[in-house]
Amino acid sequence: MKFTDKTALITGAAVGIGRASAIKFAQNGANLVLVDIDKEKLEDIKKEIETYTKNVLIFQCDVSDEERVYAAVKEAESVFGKIDILINNAALWRCRAPFTDISSDEWRKFIDVNIMGVVYCTKSVLPKMLENGYGRIINVSSVAGVYGNANMVHYSATKGALISMTKALAKEVTDKGVLVNSISPGSVSPSENGDMDYYEKSELSFMGRTSTDMENANLICFLASDEASYISGQNIQIDGCRKKQ
Numbered sequence: 011m012k013f014t015d016k017t018a019l020i021t022g023a024a025v026g027i028g029r030a031s032a033i034k035f036a037q038n039g040a041n042l043v044l045v046d047i048d049k050e051k052l053e054d055i056k057k058e059i060e061t062y063t064k065n066v067l068i069f070q071c072d073v074s075d076e077e078r079v080y081a082a083v084k085e086a087e088s089v090f091g092k093i094d095i096l097i098n099n100a101a102l103w104r105c106r107a108p109f110t111d112i113s114s115d116e117w118r119k120f121i122d123v124n125i126m127g128v129v130y131c132t133k134s135v136l137p138k139m140l141e142n143g144y145g146r147i148i149n150v151s152s153v154a155g156v157y158g159n160a161n162m163v164h165y166s167a168t169k170g171a172l173i174s175m176t177k178a179l180a181k182e183v184t185d186k187g188v189l190v191n192s193i194s195p196g197s198v199s200p201s202e203n204g205d206m207d208y209y210e211k212s213e214l215s216f217m218g219r220t221s222t223d224m225e226n227a228n229l230i231c232f233l234a235s236d237e238a239s240y241i242s243g244q245n246i247q248i249d250g251c252r253k254k255q
């Protein structure tokens with residue numbers, strides 16, 4: 011798996027799956043554009059990645075801020091020339107409440123970040139991908155978007171939307187060289203844990219454990235690679251054979 015001369019933009023890159031993906035892409039030769047709201051952690055990951063490549067740009071940017079997203083992508087394109095790979099990973103998910111307790115403002119916040127953030131990032135890179143006849147877009151969804159999680163109705167709805175967005179967009183752009191897929195993790199180890207290979211016991215999978223951040227990054231990088239050249243319009247679950255739906 012080689013990403014020489016390729017540039018990958020990853021949102022939510024400061025911790026967890028996004029951070030592990032950034033490291034994996036860097037280890038395999040990609041230039042990187044890392045986007046997150048957390049400036050301090052972005053600077054930490056930049057330092058970490060500089061072991062593998064100096065070609066890293068970081069942008070403190072809220073993906074739900076359309077103008078800021080376009081400005082960051084424009085600046086990144088002026089440095090690297092193009093974005094070849096987009097990983098839409100940033101999302102809000104830490105909220106457990108019955109449907110009746112979720113306010114309309116909370117719904118809008120989740121929709122703005124988890125759906126519109128993906129729309130803005132995708133809109134900002136897609137024209138050049140189409141012009142170049144090459145692109146890889148990977149949306150990080152969730153098993154919540156496939157099965158629905160009680161007490162996370164708004165989160166589940168946004169992740170379900172991502173899966174259908176993936177399938178619909180793939181039908182528009184695959185024949186133009188832009189492959190679009192999503193991954194749906196089951197339980198993942200807490201992203202606050204800096205060890206990318208860390209996992210915990212979990213009753214939710216037949217494997218009896220959570221996934222690690224790096225296991226998710228491995229799938230993301232595979233889908234972004236030339237080895238995955240015949241895969242588009244798919245949602246791939248990475249859930250250790252999920253037990254409860």
Ligand SMILES: NC(=O)c1ccc[n+]([C@@H]2O[C@H](COP(=O)([O-])OP(=O)(O)OC[C@H]3O[C@@H](n4cnc5c(N)ncnc54)[C@H](O)[C@@H]3O)[C@@H](O)[C@H]2O)c1
Nearest residue numbers: 022024025026027046047072073099100101152195198201
């Ligand atoms: N952790 C899990 O158990 C799990 C399970 C299934 C799916 N997922 C999905 O995986 C993805 C990554 O989750 P994670 O748990 O690795 O990381 P996380 O949710 O802990 O962190 C995500 C990163 O996104 C950033 N972020 C949040 N809002 C943002 C915004 N508006 N703009 C820019 N950056 C923003 C955060 O600062 C953080 O660095 C998410 O899309 C999540 O829905 C996670």
